[in-house]
Amino acid sequence: MNEIVLVARHALGNKVSAEALVASDGFSARYDLNRLEGVFSRPSHKLVGQSYIGRVLVLDTAKGGVASAWMLHEMQSRNMAPAAIVFNTVNPILAQGAALGDISMIAGFDCDVTAVVPHGAFVEIDPATKTLRVLRAAAGEPASATFAQGQQGTSTVHVKPAHR
Amino acid sequence: MLLDDEETAMLNGEQGKVLQMAMRHQIQVGEFFGARDFVPVTQAHIMADTESLGQAGVMWLERLSEFGDGRHTVRIPTITDPRGTDFSKASDLGQRDWMVELERRTIHAFERLGVSMTDTCINYQTVLAATRGEHVAFGDTGVVIYSNSVSGARTNFEGGPSALSAGLTGRTPRYGFHLDEKRRATKRFRVDFTPRTLNEWGALGGVIGRLAGNYWEVPVIEGIEAAPTSDDLKHFGAAMASYGSIALFHIIGITPEASRLEDVGGDALPVHHRIGRAEIEALTASYAVAKQVDVVVFSAPQLSLYELRALADLCDGRTFKVPMLAITSPQVAPDAERFGYTRRIENAGGTVLAGMCFYQSYAREMSEAKGWKTLATNSAKLVNILGGYGYTPMLASMQACIDAAVTGELA
Numbered sequence: 001m002n003e004i005v006l007v008a009r010h011a012l013g014n015k016v017s018a019e020a021l022v023a024s025d026g027f028s029a030r031y032d033l034n035r036l037e038g039v040f041s042r043p044s045h046k047l048v049g050q051s052y053i054g055r056v057l058v059l060d061t062a063k064g065g066v067a068s069a070w071m072l073h074e075m076q077s078r079n080m081a082p083a084a085i086v087f088n089t090v091n092p093i094l095a096q097g098a099a100l101g102d103i104s105m106i107a108g109f110d111c112d113v114t115a116v117v118p119h120g121a122f123v124e125i126d127p128a129t130k131t132l133r134v135l136r137a138a139a140g141e142p143a144s145a146t147f148a149q150g151q152q153g154t155s156t157v158h159v160k161p162a163h164r
Numbered sequence: 165m166l167l168d169d170e171e172t173a174m175l176n177g178e179q180g181k182v183l184q185m186a187m188r189h190q191i192q193v194g195e196f197f198g199a200r201d202f203v204p205v206t207q208a209h210i211m212a213d214t215e216s217l218g219q220a221g222v223m224w225l226e227r228l229s230e231f232g233d234g235r236h237t238v239r240i241p242t243i244t245d246p247r248g249t250d251f252s253k254a255s256d257l258g259q260r261d262w263m264v265e266l267e268r269r270t271i272h273a274f275e276r277l278g279v280s281m282t283d284t285c286i287n288y289q290t291v292l293a294a295t296r297g298e299h300v301a302f303g304d305t306g307v308v309i310y311s312n313s314v315s316g317a318r319t320n321f322e323g324g325p326s327a328l329s330a331g332l333t334g335r336t337p338r339y340g341f342h343l344d345e346k347r348r349a350t351k352r353f354r355v356d357f358t359p360r361t362l363n364e365w366g367a368l369g370g371v372i373g374r375l376a377g378n379y380w381e382v383p384v385i386e387g388i389e390a391a392p393t394s395d396d397l398k399h400f401g402a403a404m405a406s407y408g409s410i411a412l413f414h415i416i417g418i419t420p421e422a423s424r425l426e427d428v429g430g431d432a433l434p435v436h437h438r439i440g441r442a443e444i445e446a447l448t449a450s451y452a453v454a455k456q457v458d459v460v461v462f463s464a465p466q467l468s469l470y471e472l473r474a475l476a477d478l479c480d481g482r483t484f485k486v487p488m489l490a491i492t493s494p495q496v497a498p499d500a501e502r503f504g505y506t507r508r509i510e511n512a513g514g515t516v517l518a519g520m521c522f523y524q525s526y527a528r529e530m531s532e533a534k535g536w537k538t539l540a541t542n543s544a545k546l547v548n549i550l551g552g553y554g555y556t557p558m559l560a561s562m563q564a565c566i567d568a569a570v571t572g573e574l575a
């Protein structure tokens with residue numbers, strides 16, 4: 001495959017690499033997740049039932065209320081957070097939550113990032129250069145991830161094949 | 165970001181560790197969004213229920229409140245969004261002792277930081293409405309969208325850590341809706357049907373929120389035929405913010421920045437979508453998947469005095485078969501008692517709660533403890549949220565919800 005490198009307008013956090021969960025859908029920690037089990041729980045969400053722990057979430061836009069500003073920090077404290085979050089369009093709440101929760105985030109592209117990054121691909125997020133790099137496309141088995149700070153102890157989670 | 169001398173001193177720790185932490189957080193967020201500097205703010209409003217904070221968030225607040233440098237209280241009026249319980253009725257809701265204890269610890273930490281525990285998401289109706297052009301740092305998306313749109317104030321969505329930081333530093337990064345250019349309309353909607361009930365206003369807000377798409381979009385709405393009430397716009401805005409992450413709308417001839425379409429640049433925009441009764445009914449119908457109702461809830465946003473009066477009128481002479489919860493603010497609750505509204509609601513078998521909001525109060529755990537699955541409400545915001553918490557929420561008028569509380573079924 002051709003190398004895919006996308007440059008974002010907004011970025012914060014540390015360099016991480018992990019498997020990507022990709023959907024053309026929104027994201028709110030309150031509305032969309034069962035944070036106790038670490039899975040998407042909103043029935044209408046395209047990633048419903050899938051684990052987000054240690055994954056790079058690649059989604060269209062931040063949704064919902066202000067709770068995510070606390071919830072990302074709470075999820076990180078239990079090693080049950082995503083490795084990074086990537087949005088076409090972010091809102092202040094998710095950025096504030098990523099800052100407090102020490103979760104890497106990049107957002108704002110000249111393309112639809114959810115259409116370019118393959119679901120299940122292994123990707124690298126580098127906030128210093130504001131880049132998302134696709135390291136390899138999706139394989140039959142999910143790759144093990146290099147987790148963000150505080151997540152080294154998290155075991156690899158196997159996710160179902162893409163439902164997009 | 166450009167910092168003045170005081171901000172530089174805060175960042176360098178010369179005004180204590182708490183302000184240094186707050187300034188670091190604000191700069192990180194400000195630089196993320198390309199803010200050039202800070203803007204002074206006059207009020208802050210913090211969302212911080214403990215279901216969101218968790219143990220980690222409560223401990224973070226406690227550490228902040230326990231710094232012994234004596235310079236850790238807020239410097240502008242700083243108030244709170246609803247708590248995660250009504251302490252007097254926690255056991256009735258199936259809430260556990262550990263939840264209540266987390267709430268008490270949070271309140272203690274906030275009080276040490278000088279925060280006023282107003283516990284309300286309708287501060288613009290009950291505490292102190294922001295005024296046109298006033299820069300504030302408000303949490304709760306419903307508070308933000310109402311204050312930006314109806315009051316003409318200026319705020320972004322400020323999550324709990326950022327709103328608290330703003331309360332401590334007295335300023336917030338200047339980006340987003342603090343800037344004139346971000347307040348211009350970006351999508352134009354033509355409405356052919358003016359809602360009559362709160363659930364219809366909420367549904368219209370939800371439809372527009374979904375169509376608008378994301379936080380940076382500013383809908384301008386034409387075709388509203390009569391001035392809505394504060395409660396109408398409360399439900400309208402709260403739903404739009406919930407469905408679309410929208411923070412500002414303009415209604416031509418109604419909201420203060422849009423006397424005319426051209427005032428907000430709407431005349432240069434094509435009509436993005438026409439919305440009629442069918443779209444509102446379709447959104448409502450999409451939730452109508454069951455008949456049986458386990459619980460009826462009026463919440464999100466908290467009820468005003470006049471919503472409680474309307475509810476009391478509907479409760480007279482009725483006897484409820486299923487639980488009915490009406491949730492209001494600590495400021496409204498005493499008046500509702502004085503005027504007899506609470507007694508009339510409770511005579512029918514309902515419960516009036518204060519200082520909490522249903523979805524911010526361990527909704528999943530309440531569902532499991534009480535066996536609540538199907539829920540009827542007149543709040544479009546609430547039905548949008550509760551699906552993720554395992555409920556089957558349904559949207560109906562206040563009248564239909566009360567009828568459902570009597571029969572156990574939504575007609």
